Amino acid sequence: MKAVNWLRSRQEEREIAYWLSFVAYEKSDHSFNNRIYLLYLILFFxxxxxVTLTFFASGGVMLFEIIHPDNPAQAGLMVEIILLAVWSLYSVWQATRRCPVLFSEEDGLLISQTPLPRAGIILRWLWMPWLKNAIPFWVVAVTLGFSLAEVTIPGAMGANRIFEYTGFGIRAWMAILPVHLVLFGLHWLLGAIRLSTRGKSNHWLWIAIPSLALFYGILILSLGGGVIPSVVKIVDLILISLRIGYFDVFNWLVWMMGWLLAFLVLVILYRVSMNFSLSRAIQETGKIELISTASRYGFTSLVEQEKTQRRLGVEQKPTRLPAIAGPGVLIWKDVLQTKRTFRLTGLLTWLQILGFLFVIPVLPDIGSRGIVIILWIIQLAQISVKRIRSDLSVWPLIRQLPLSHKKFLINDLGFTYLLAVLISLAGFLLGGVVFGMQMPGLVLLVPGMIAAISCAAVFDVIRRSRSGLLLNGSVPELSAGGILLGILFTGIPLLTYVLIPGILGMLLSFLLSWGMAYLAFELASYAYRNIDHA
Structure with missing residues (x-):
């Protein structure tokens, strides 16, 4: 185990050195000046x-008044329980899918084939992840403690009461220490049980998620007074380890009992981990550790590549392909890629598209609405070229498909186009319901304008593509010219709608929107047909 301790210590030192590098502290420098600088960093931060937490404490006071104005300690406890419940449920769900202990591929080469005790390795790997996971909860606990101090301490808050004020935060922090360690150890325990070499069937682990959700639901309801008194007494006994952080006098006996429970959980984790399958854990988490390290040092291309391989690789269940023949298979390809590469950042982009049209009714004049519509056009243009750029990067394969250039473009852009139309119309109509309908004719213009924007953006990418570069996977990005062309094709029907009132203006702008879309599509189609001659 000495070699394992040495290996893990070096990993932890590298991680600490990485975070210290943000404040220009060099860990390898043992000079007196560097030690003075470290002391300065500790005092400064x-x-x-x-000061930062005292600033956020005022927000905590407002939260207390909303949740439970008569009992701020109960409100603080409820906030803490809700945060712990959400984190715990997510961690348990994650533990039933992959190992919570992260090992790198290098760890697999060094220790997976050795006869070292698995239990000792698991416990040695626990402390740094626990510390990183616990710090946000410590910050929340101290902030809630400061908020309770602002509500509880009478009179003005002067410098002479700084220690009393700080004591509230320290008590809340000390109370959450053993509780978080108990929950963190239980999450690792579930992961260790799942990867036990003696375990034959772990389907029963899925019972833990609904059971835990029911348990946390009862805790939260009891704090709000929504359950019978006998249950409240049991809940008070369970929550006493957290409650001591909000008492005027800290109960050291209860706190020590909390640490005893944490020690018991670690002992059980040690016993269960004796049968831990280290090779399976490394197989599940090796790529995750690689992605984490690469993102930490800014290798974004490697991160994207590894994430894509994980989503499309052997770890995924095989996809059942529908019976779609001909060009329609491109639509299914886009659906499959969207499902496999879905991330929250992509969801935020679609929410922005919805939000831009949602706020149209509340904007006071044409100028502000025009700015928002331009932002909407930019987002749509960027989304529209994502799939075509992905396909052009595998040019030798795409060019050999037995499809005409127009059918290829229609089916390749079809899924993104339909999604953009649905989300944009949903945002505009929802904004009309909430704020009152403004520019109602925009509903008829949106489908044609989105088609024009998408085709203009695709035309911009294709016209600058060269077959020789596409063979190497080099695809041009969307340029400002494509965005300006989309603004032009969208602005013509919009100006017609604004300047010509009545049914005539509505009809003319509708025809112009689809006319611009047809023109943009013909330009993109012509550019794609002649891409080999560029």
């Missing part, structure tokens, strides 16, 4: 964190 200590004061900065304290």
């Amino acid at each position: 200590g004061v900065w964190v304290f």
Whole structure:
């Protein structure tokens, strides 16, 4: 185990050195000046964190007044329980899918084939992840403690009461220490049980998620007074380890009992981990550790490549292809890629598209609405070229498909186009319901304008593509010219709608929107047909 301790210590030192590099502290420098600089960093960030948390404490006071104005301690406890419940449920769900202990591929080469005790390795790997996971909860606990101090301490808050004020935060922090360690150890325990070499069937682990959700639901309802008194007494006994952080006098006996429970959980984890399958854990988490390290040092292309391989690789269940023949298979390809590469950042982009049209009715004049519509056009143009750029990057394969250039473009853009139309119309109509309908004719213009924007953006990418570069996977990005062309094709029907009132203006702008879409599509189709001659 000495070699394992040495290996893990070096990994932890590298991680600490990485975070210290953000404040220009060099860990390998043992000079006196560098030690003075470290002391300065500790004092500076200590004061900065304290001032920041006192600032956020005023927000905590407002939260207390909303949740439970008569009992701020109960409100603080409820906030803490809700945060712990959400984190715990997510961690348990994650533990039933993959190992919570992260090992790198290098760890697999060094220790997976050795006869080292698995239990000792698991416990040695626990402390750094626990510390990183616990810090956000410590910050929340101290902030809630400061909020309780602002509500509880009478009179003005002067410098002479700084220690009393700080004591509230320290008590809340000390109370959450063993509780978080108990929950963190239980999450790792579930992961260790799942990867036990003696375990034959772990389907029963899925019972843990609904059971835990029911348990946390009862805790939260009891704090709000929504359950019978006998249940409340049991809940009070369970929550006493967290409650001591909000008492005027800290109960050291209860706190020590919390640490005893945490020690018991670690002992059980040690016993269960004796049968832990280290090779399976490394197989599940090796790529995750690689992605984490690469993103930390800014290798974004490697991160994207590894994430895509994980979503499309052997870890995924095989996809059942529908019976779609001909060009329609491109639509299914886009659906499959969207499902496999879905991320929250992509969801935020679609929410922006919805939000831009949602706020149209509340904007006061044509100028502000025009700015928002331009932002909407930019987002749509960027989304529209994502799939075509992905396909052009595998040019030798795409060019050999027995499809005409027009059918290829229609089916390749079809899924993104339909999704953009549905989300844009949903945002505009929802905004009309909430704020009152403004520019109602925009509903008829949106489908044609989105088609024009998409085709203009695709035309911009294709016209600058060269077959020789596409063979190497080099695809041009969307340029400002494509965005300006989309603004032009969208602006013509919009100006017609604004300047010509009545049914005539509506009809003319509708025809112009689809006319611009047809023109943009013909341009994109012509550019794609002649891409080999560029």
